[in-house]
Amino acid sequence: MTGTPQRRLVVFSGSGISADSGLDTFRTSGGASLWARYDPQVVCNFDCWEKNFPLVHEFYSRRREELGKAEPNAAHILAVDWEKRFGAELITQNVDDLFERAGARYVMHVHGFLPALRCTSCGAQWLIGYRRFSPETDRCPKCGGLDSVKPNVVFFNEPAPRYGEMWRSLGNLTANDVLAVIGTSGMVLPIGQVARRSPATTILSNLQPAESPRDDDFDHAIHGRAAEIAPELDKLVTTLMER
Ligand SMILES: [Zn+2]
The missing domain is CATH 3.30.1600.10 (SIR2/SIRT2 'Small Domain')
Structure with a gap:
């Protein structure tokens, strides 16, 4: 076992993480x-x-x-590895099953x-x-x-039944915890605002810097194709989780 057992890692992902799988x-x-x-x-x-x-x-x-x-890529495999090593909570806006096929035990699919x-x-x-x-x-x-x-x-104009569970998970993060946001534009959910207000250490990993979410909403930003930057992202998360 590594890291402090009470330290939480929440991984919030969007379509960018599955783009490298051809979706x-x-x-x-x-x-x-x-x-x-x-x-x-x-x-x-x-x-x-x-x-x-x-x-x-x-x-x-x-x-x-x-x-x-489609097949899971290095970023899906990394997130599932964090689930095994750190008990990472996987929250995704994606409707695909690539985390499950990479071996995830539980994925919170907020958009179905x-x-x-x-x-x-x-x-x-x-x-x-x-x-x-x-x-x-x-x-x-x-x-x-x-x-x-x-x-x-979940369609446009349709209630998203998992949003309550998602906001509880994001809202309960403390200064002890880590929030990693991977491959999301922040257009559907204001994840940049969530990161800015969160006491947790926050990481953004997107293809490139963008207007939304902005790099300065986060403590760390790593840009590049999700699958290619997986080793760098892993190093950062591991360091933060094993503090
Ligand atoms: Zn029926």
Whole structure:
């Protein structure tokens, strides 16, 4: 065992950590990406998803197929190593299962989980894996509903059920703890403000310096492709955790 047992390490990640695994990032998509061909306001909008049912499922079927071909990268593997060494709490905005496939025991998915479906009528949730959605085989196993079957991903205008748990985890950080933010633009959640106000030692690791979140909101900033800077990031986190 290494480090002080009471010292917490919270790892908060976004799409940048999975970009090196070939998954499209939501806000910086290139011309050929899935996000460029579908309008997020149509395919991930809770207010109109039922009206666009076939298109919504087509989009998420493609994303699951894409995920089935992706592999965890060095940054996912590093975070899971921290879970083993320091009991790191993994909080992610990502809906992919790359931490799980790298061996994570528990991941808090605050924006849902792509390999699963959810019934908006009865609340049932179940795994579909990387398969395409089919109206023939993917009715709700509990109530038999079909029109109510939705990807288990938090859409725009939809409540995010894990936010309470996430804010408790971030809000309970003390001066003894470490918060590592990896691969997130801070556009959806104001993680820069969280870091600035947090008594914990904070680390930002993004592709490059940006307006949001800003480097000076954090105690340390390390930039570069998530998979490439993993050794440097590991050294810093290990030093802080073993103080
Ligand atoms: Zn149901």
